[in-house]
Amino acid sequence: MSTVVRTRIGVVTFPGSLDDRDAARAVRLAGGEPVSLWHRDSDLAGVAAVVLPGGFSYGDYLRCGAIARFSPVMDAVIAAAGDGLPVLGICNGFQVLCESHLLPGALIRNNHRHFICRDQALRIESTDTPWTRDLTVGQTIVVPVKNGEGQYCADAATLEMLERENRVVFRYVGGNPNGSAADIAGVRNAAGNVVGLMPHPEHAIESLTGPSTDGLALFTSVLRSLVAA
């Protein structure tokens, strides 16, 4: 009897997370085994990658992600990220990664001050991350964006460094939905294993519910990276 061993990918739930089930479903549809992690967990249950999903976190009282960043699970994520664990932060997850200083910059209120929810075209700018290796530089994907505080900002030196080191991973095309600097929708860390983006690839994995199935490529990318590793 043969057993299919599926790669285990952790999805963290913070109090307030609301896209954790969607992220877990994306992992499953891509061929992985989603593992639910609670923000109070102090170890990562041996998962091969971690997704910090969107929604909200209780620390948003101070700044988005400011207190969630100190949840016990983040100590484990920060340590493992330093050892090369692939980590993807989506929306609030991106905010938590920035507050954790795993990614540079910060997310502030949208320049037009409105919550925005729409299908958004993104240009793939970097494929040297485990989350984007199945994509092509210059390719356009369409995934939903929904946020009130999604304006990416950083000082001029950081923005210049991100461009120089090819660390912008996703850029808004066809209109910048929130005033993000240099149309940046997502960035990576220096090593490339940590990626954060504001739009939601986990909402574009099935034609019934999403504008495309483009988002699935991020999840198949990481699974292929882990098998290849």
Add this chain to the structure above:
Amino acid sequence: MGARVVVDVMPKPELLDPQGQAIRKALGRLGFESVTSVRQGKRFELEVDGEIDEAAARRMAETLLANTVIEEFRVHVEHTP
């Protein structure tokens, strides 16, 4: 002539401040156990052309900047050359 108006708005002391409480608990978890209370407010800095008296500044604060049902405020007017 101009003026600079600073308005500090704080939740009323008798009111529960859930934001402040969340921050106090987080500080405790980070080892700052001696913090017994945190209250989170807002500060507004207004630049004004010409003269403004304290009464007008207070009217702005109580009309828009603060909700006096739940918040108290302090107004400070500085005249600038």
